[in-house]
Amino acid sequence: MFEDERLEHLIFPYTPLYKKDFPLILFWIPKSGCTTLNRWFFFQNGLLEDVGQQSEGEVHHYRNTIYTQQPDYTKDLSEHLLESKKDAYKLVRNPFRRAVSSFLETICSPNFICLFDRDIDTGLSFTEFLYQLRDLGSEIDSIDRHLGPQYLEGEEEFVNNYIYLEQFNAQIREIENKYRLLKSPLSQLSKSPHHLSALMLKKGKFADAVLTMSSFDWVFPTYESFYNKETKELVQDIFAKDFDMYGFDPNHLK
Template identity: 65%
Template sequence: MCLYSCSGESAATMETDVFKMDDYNDIKGLLEPYPPLYAKDFPLILFWVPKSGSTTLHRWFLFQNGSPEDVCLMSDEEVHHYRNTMYTEKPGYTKELAEHLLKQKKDAYKLVRNPFRRAVSLFLTAVSAGDILDGMSFKQFLYQLQKAGAFDRHLAPQYINGEEEVVEHYIYLEDFKAHIREIENKYRLIKAPLSKLSKSPHHFSNFMVKKEKSADAAVTKTTFDWVIPTYESFYDKEATQLVADIFKKDFEVYGFDPNHVT
């Protein structure tokens, strides 16, 4: 993704109009491929990565910034399309966002998720989308992920090198409602209907009811028939260590315990 072409500005404009290109290069990796959520009259800059509750965060951001009243009814795809059309792909978006980050004009938050839960979600999403070999187990998936580093950015760790230089606060998905209410109170924002904003057909949690040993169980697109093992069921000692190794930086930076799945 070319940040300059998407934002409608050339590198020369970025360098002379607002700040030095060297400064911009210091944070460029934080702005792609998933630009943080930013609006001129909104007090926060919100960082996110896939499979960490990002669509709910997007709906909340759009709700707070006067998006259509039916934002709660938008599909995940519609939410992300609306974000691109109304925000990230508009001329000047990247330039203004980078300037605010470098000059710390707004408070920066990042939504993060327990790596143990996220790893299972990554696996199930890949299976349901047919993106991995039929019959692969969770543990085989982890070994492939460890070997490849990441199949794509969706499957990469949440931590992005250098984020601690600009991100001041973290929103933990496991305590999303409480954290969002604190933010709404602190910045005098509208109290959003979080239960409606969080509804998504892509959430697996409502179907994860089976308690069985599943770390080595072969899974295909038709295997679980929407009755899925609980996320803890995918872990044995070996799978736990694999996730702790693959997502080591996530555990370190965000304070999750790599030794306890629950």
């Protein structure tokens, strides 16, 4: 039981990164560059080798099953958040780009696409994906955050800084300088099989195309190819709080 109920949905299931002698608390949400941020945190704290040895490099497995399971981790994290003992940062991403990333994750994942009454063989279109998210209304906050909004109700009481994925390298260098941290090998930390940006090369009109994992042969449409007036307005509506809280322009895709 949490001493302050405001914290429970902010800490689980995406537990912020905290260490007693590290100056920052880092919040993150899936599909917003979280793998790179987690690696950066473990690099700064001398734990990347441990990630490799104990979790075969699977940073999320290491965080969930080993790092955050330390005695009093949640208790100490909560105390520091409630007393504002450290600066808290959250990594966020442009909702237009994140919505496409979430869609691609969905059509490639049996566990996600079944939420849309489809399977990975029948596929789904981006437009259909968005309409079903929109129809959830306020219930969207209970859906897996790989698909749902980045914003968590009440986070602004504890998070006082944001790192924008689109400016990640520049902001991380500023943070390293500000807090006198190690200069990290960002090009190495950002390598991940989950990152599809370099493979998104097809141009065309894909908003209404029913797509499956086998549609692509590892060459995906560009982000812009999924957008028309209808899908743009749907993303503006579904993720309105993300646009508002994080200052992204809802009228521009980039």
